[in-house]
Every structure is written in structure tokens, then in C-alpha cells.
Amino acid sequence: MTRGRPALSTATKIFAIAWIVYTLHFATDIVREHYPAFALAERGTLRVDPYLGLHPDLFEMEGRGAFINNNPGASLVGAVPYAVVRPLVDRVVEPIVARRANAEPPAFDDPRPNRRAFFEKTFRRGLDVRFGLAAGAIQALGFAPLAAAMVVVLHGLLLRMGFARRASAELALLYAFATPLFFRAAFLNHNLLVAHATLACFALLWSDGGITTRPARLALAGFATGFGLLCDYAGAVPVVVLGLYALERLVRALPLPSALARMAAMVGGACVPVGALLAYQAWAFGNPFLPAQHYMPATQYSGEGWNGFDWPALDLLAENLFDRRFGLFAFGPLLLLAFARPLVRRARVRRPEIALAYGLFVALLVFTSANQFARLQWNTGFRMLAPVVPLLFVALADVWVALPRRVALALGALATAHAWCIAMVRADALASVETVLRDGPRLPWLTSIWRAGGTYLPLPAGVEAGPALLALPFLALGAALVALVATRATRDDAMPRVAPAAAALAAGTDDRSR
Template identity: 25%
Template sequence: MAPSETSLNGWSGFKSFLLVALILILAAPFFTKFENANSVSRLALVSSMIEEGTTKVDPYGHMTVDIAFHEGHYYSDKAPGMAFLSVPAYLLARAAGQAVGADLEVLPQEPSAQNGKDAALRKAAIRLMILTTSGLLTALAGLAFFKLALRMTQDTRLALLATLTPFVASPLLGWSANFFGHAATAATLFLAFYFCQKINADEKSPFLNALWAGGMLGGSVMLEYTAAPAVLIVALYGLYKASRMGGNGFAKGLGAAVIGCALPIIPVLIYHDISFGSPFSVGYSSVVGFEGMNEGFLGLTSPSVSVLYEITFGQRRGLFWISPIFILLPLGLYWAAKQRSWRSETVTSTVIVVYYLLFNASYFYWDGGASLGPRHITPALPFAGLLLVFMWMNARGLLNTLALGLLAISSFLNIAATATTLTPYRLENDYQFPIWDPVLTSVFSGNTGFTIYQNFGLPAFGVAVVWMLCCLAIVHFLWRKPH
């Protein structure tokens, strides 16, 4: 007997809560390497703003190569969004440290603070900053994805499989556990898309949805400047949805969206003016030591076919090695093209995926430095996953078995990467096949993010077992059908 619409809605609400918990728990316990240049650049800005009341990061200029130099001072070359969003968690961690007599420094100057319990406390503070930014935003985007997939499929299991595809079986999971902007940008961009989709579908609060959509679009640019073209694509989709509300409704919705967008953008413009002398000057225009940024427009030239191959099939950075489930994307596109009722969503998602592929293939530093997979296309992964919803809806027999197998393999690989490192790096030369070495070799040798718990007197194996049991329990309840 099929479940009633009421029971389906109630069950989906329960599953939504469990899904958010699963995404958070999967990534929450892993203390990844925070010493990479990208994270240090952002942490330096947080520390300088709170401890010194300035956007200058002069004391940390020697600690990272991701740095800008303007009028005799060092600045972070990154968009300031991650630093802005992590301030509350930083203040909370600092207050907690002072309460127990610890002088917390997220970027200590003394080498003696790099190891031992002080280092563990420092990493715990940074982990809290990540959990409340990238982690929480990614989980909320997973919730939005599940709700939209449920609306498309009318099947909780299909919606779950579709949601696991980008949020567990892709590098999006691992980046949600790192102090980079990729996962947070992916989340805000998809949340903007979700609220745009509801402008017409949810007649109870179209203007509130427009306000949230605008806020998420502005937040995407605040987090990563390279999201601007994708923001424009989602904005055009939102305008299309709002145009169906009528003239007066369209004007009000547009006004709400503009107000929402301005809220995160205005602080960014002020930051630019204070740091670089103009609201429209960004850190990348004053970057130090990366001559390739002078190529074309801030390192962007024309797409390279060879780079496009490397970020998809290449062993060093190829997406299909770490997330083989995306090999089925052409099938998703094929079935998506046949769905007239979801055509605008299909077109929007496809254009965003194409944009990020072309952007990555056009970028001088396309490999992303120390990176597992093509990190620059991370914000496109939820949209690629949305196209795969149509594959899950139509997969039967052998194809369904293949898809489930690829999903299982992809999930294992990305959980393993999250537990070890998304930023593999060694001085002598690059890893040629990083999904094997260092990721899987580290997992098989027991060298994972659980080992840091030994500094707190907890057994690494015991923490791992508790984590695994929690995840399995949540997956069990998520897979159950409504009655």
C-alpha cells in the first residue's frame, strides 16, 4: 500500500533532519591539515581582524604564498567571505580557551606551539570555524537538494540516492571539512537556486524566497569571486521564475532579491576599499609570486582541451577517479532533456556545470596546487548531481546495479579522502595518483584524522567505531520506507 501524502511529507521532514546530521557527522570529526597556504591566508585575516582590528596580515606574510602586497603591507588574496563567516566561531573558541587558561592562537608564531596539546586545541578551534561555515552550509544545501529531489521523484529512496551523489560521493564532502571557500560557495549557490525555484512554486512566501535567493547569491560572490558568472546564471533563472508572478509581484520580488544580495556584498566592498583602496579592487590584482595571474584576465585565458581531459579523466586531478558516479552524467542529461516540466532547472544546471568546466580549463593554475581532484569545479557538483536525479529516476536492471555500485565506490573514496587529506603535498614532486597514495595507503595503514584524538586521551580506534556506528544508524533510518 502506497504511503499517503501526509505520511510522505512527515517522513521527508524526519529524513531531512537525519540527512543534515549525516552530512555533518561524516565530516565533523576529521582534523585535516590546516597548514596549507589557502587556509592560512584566510586564517590570517580572521586573526588580524579580531586580534589587531585590521585587515593587514603583516605578521603572517611569511607563513603563506597565497598573499597580496599593497602599498607596503600584506593582505589575504582571497575573497573575505570565509573569514567573515568564521568570526563568531573564532570568538567563541577564544572565549572557551580563556576560560580554561589557554591563550588560543589559530596561527602561532612560535614553533613550540605547533605540536602537542596546544596544537590540538588550536585545531579544534579551527574545526569549529569550519563546522559552522562550510560544514553547516553544505548540510543545509544537502537538505535543500533532498527536498527538491523529493519533489522531482516523489520517492524518498530515489531522493536519498540522488542527494548522496554530490554531498557524500564527491569531493564536496571533503572540502566541507576544510577552510577553503569551495564547499561554502557550492552550498550558497545551490541554496540560491533552490530559493529561486520556490519563488513560483511556494506562493505562501515568494518575497521571502526572493530575499533569501538574493542573499545567497551575494554570499556566493563574498566567498569566491569566481562564482560571479554562476551567480548571474542563477539570477537569470530567478528572474525567469519571478516573471511568472505578474508585473507587481515581479517588481517586489526583484526588490527583495536586490536587498538580499546587497547585505553580504556591501561588507565586501568596504573590505576592498579599506585594504586595496577601491571597492572594486580585489586581492588577486596584487597577488605576490604568481606570475601566471598576469596571463589574460587574472590568469584566465582560453579553454584547453588537454586541461579539460586532466580534470575529468587525468589520474592526478581527474574527477572520475575520485567520483566515478559522475561518469553517468551523460545519461542524466539524456533523460533530463526529455522532462519538459523541469526544463528551466535542467538548462540552468547544465550551463553552470559547463561554466565551471570551461573556467577550470582556462585557468593558468588549473591544477589547484595541492588538491585532490579538480577543486575549482566544486561549486558545480550539486548542479551535476541535480542532472543525475533523472538518471536515478530512470535507471533499471543492470544500469541501476551499476549506478549503485559506482555510488558506493565514490562514497568510500570521498569519505577516505575526508578522513585523510584533500590537499596532498610533498616537496620533492607531485603525487601521480593521489587517490591511491596518499589517500588509500593512509587509510589502510590507519593514519587518518582520528589519530589526533589521542592528544585528548581518547583512543583513535574507539572514536572511529563510534563515528561509524552513528553513520550506519542514520543511513538505516534514512533508507526505511514510510508506512
């Protein structure tokens, strides 16, 4: 151990590296879930009246106010870090707004007209700097460390399943940086929160004896999957699939009355966030049982079927999987290994868990193929199938370990490079790779600064041609920080102190005598 530099656990290193990288790749996209987070931190309400006209998913109900057309869970997560830094943001923003009074917005060099229009609107309202700083705080202090903590959860789960320490660490890093979650972890996103909730629920349920029978862990598992529903109604799919998995495993492990009693604990845990969702809908819309989508004005696809839900469409099913703009396997080809799991003879992940992974994959694929709004993912990139990624990754773990070492490392390196290009450029899968190969690496938030010319930072000579040169010092700094963490001596006798909740979840065991 180096004097003055105490050793770190492997899990702590994984957490720190993921936090650094996710923060460094922050994207300045302001999505609908940001607006209630801003409103809650600034005015103590989830109403978004001041932001009407800035996003098509904000709508007004006469006599009640303005709201977003989605569930509030992600906004609740985002409000916390912004509330912490809001006094500092106010001190930075107020003199800038005063100095800019009546100034015309500068040109924003983006080929997408909606982005140019959004920049102009926020600049005129004096919101551009506030939004950027607030979204950055949400990323650096909230969303990035949360995503990093869930990588730690996966690492601990793999250890509990019997994977070797080195393999568990390598797989955790692949989960963080070689799957579409790298792309989705760049800013506040409800789909990724549903994925986190799915992984948390499964990690709480899983036991080397089959399934936990401890009521407290079952209640926490229910809370986790229920929180996914609080973030998005697509979270209902993991709620049902994980609930059926838990019920089947409990019935196999316990007498029926005991199994039903334990299942009631899980249901009770889920009722807390679900109850919060019903309370929100009653407060916002006057009816606890009808979602925001019922009240929103007509938009593209909302007239198809029931508020945009129709029979599953085969073309949309194929696009959800392979479309270069948002397809699961276009953004994360490594996940195809999950379907080779039946070929592995000596496996650590058991058949019930593989059936769970495949079952959730099929159920959510059918759901998103019936959701006509999934056709709009060309504008957002991969997102609606995010909740299937954690369990598909668990399914592929045995396949990756069974591969020849050189083949596994080569596949991991290629998948990481592919995911990194997409996380940097944030275009479709092929265009992102082409852009990096042609123009060099970049960082999303610096690309936005570059598009605004010298509005926010003076641009050094040579940067006019592209944002790659602007990103190099920050990429070098990030690489140095990652190296500083990675080269520390390693101890594996403790879980990370920086993320105690994730550590407890990842290290959870089951004592069936309790």
C-alpha cells in the first residue's frame, strides 16, 4: 500500500470510475422530466407553467395548471441535486441575465431546427445558462452517481452468483461502458431509472437458495420495481414479470400460506411508490387512476389505438431491435451473447433467471412494439428497451466467461469502443462511429458549447472546424482521474463507503432460517 493512499475495494474503484466517466459524458439535452425537477427545486411544485412552449410534452389543463405527459418519478430524483446547488446557480445566472437584457440570441450551429429554436427561446427567456447548470448538477451529483452505484450492484450480484473476482469486475465495467446504458446515462432519463429499478429488484430477490424469503428484502424489492412504475408506465411490465417470477420461486421454496404471506410483503413495498403515483395523478388531474397521457392534447401517433397504443407492429418490433437510430442491438451488439446462454454447459446463472431475462425481453419488446410513440425514438436514440438490458447482461455473463480469453477481450474492447462513440456523438449507431473516426473524439456538453460559438466560453484558435480539439484537455483530465483510481492498491474485504446503500444491496445475502 502506498503511504498516504489507502487501498480501495474493487467495488469502490468501479463506482468512482463510472461516476467520473458518466459525468464527463454529460449531455445538455433538456427533456420533459427536467421541467418538474426545476419547478420543484425552485418553487416547491411539480407544475410547469413557466415552461410552456419550450417542450411539446408540456400541456395545460384549464383550472389546474401545466404538467408533463409522463409520471413524476424521474423529476423527483432530479430535483434533489438541483435544490442543493440552486443558491450557487442563482448567483451565477442573475448577473448574466441582467447583463444580457434585450440582447439578441447568437447563432446556434446545429442542423436540427428544433434545437436551434429551443436555444433561441431559452436565451430570450434568460434560461439557457440556468438550464445548463441545473442539468449539469443533476448529472454530476445525482444521475451519474446513481448509475455508477447500480454498476456496483451488478458487480456484487455477479460475485454472489459465483463469478470470479476478476470476471465480476470486468463484466461490471462492460455493463457500464459496453452497453446502451452508457449512452442513456448522459442525462436525466426515466427509461434508465426503470432499468435501475429492475436491476435493484432482481438483486434483492436473488439468493443462492433460489429467492430471498426475508420479508424486509421482499418489501424493498417491491418498492424498487414500484418506483420504476412511478417513473414511467412502461415500468408496469417489469412489475408484472418480476412479480410472477417472485411468486413462482416463493411457491417452490415455501408452503403456500407462507409463500403468499411473503409475496404480500413484496406487494406492500410496491404500494408505496404506486400510491405516490396515484396521489400525484389525483392532485394534478383530479383523478388518481387516469394517466397524464389521457389528458394531453392530440400529438403525432396519439390518435392511433388507445392514446398511441395499438396492436404490436412487426415493423416497429424489428426497428426496436435493429434500427441504427435506436435499435437495442444496433446500440448494444454485445447483448446478442445473452441468447447463446443455453449453449453454455457449466453456468452460474440458473435456468429460472435465464427464463426471467428472456421473459422480460419478450414482454417489453411486445409492449414497445404496440406503443406507437416508439416510432419517435429516432429523435432520442435508444431508450424504450433500456429495462431489458440488466437482465440480458446477467444472462450473457456466463457466455462471456466461457469464451476464449482473447476472444472475450476483443469483443469487449470492440463493444466498448462502439458504445463510447455513440455516447460521444449521440447520433445513430453507424454515424457516431463514422464521426469519431473522421473528426476525432468529443464530449456532448462541449459540443453544445462549441455550437454556440463564443457565447459561453472563448474558443481557442483551431476549434472553429469542430469540437474535438476543445474536448481533448477534458478527456485527458478524465483519463488521468480514472488512472489515479485504477492504479490504487486494491482490497476486497469491504464494499465501497462512498455508496453504502448500493454496497448493502450488492452484498445482500439470504438466511432462510429467519
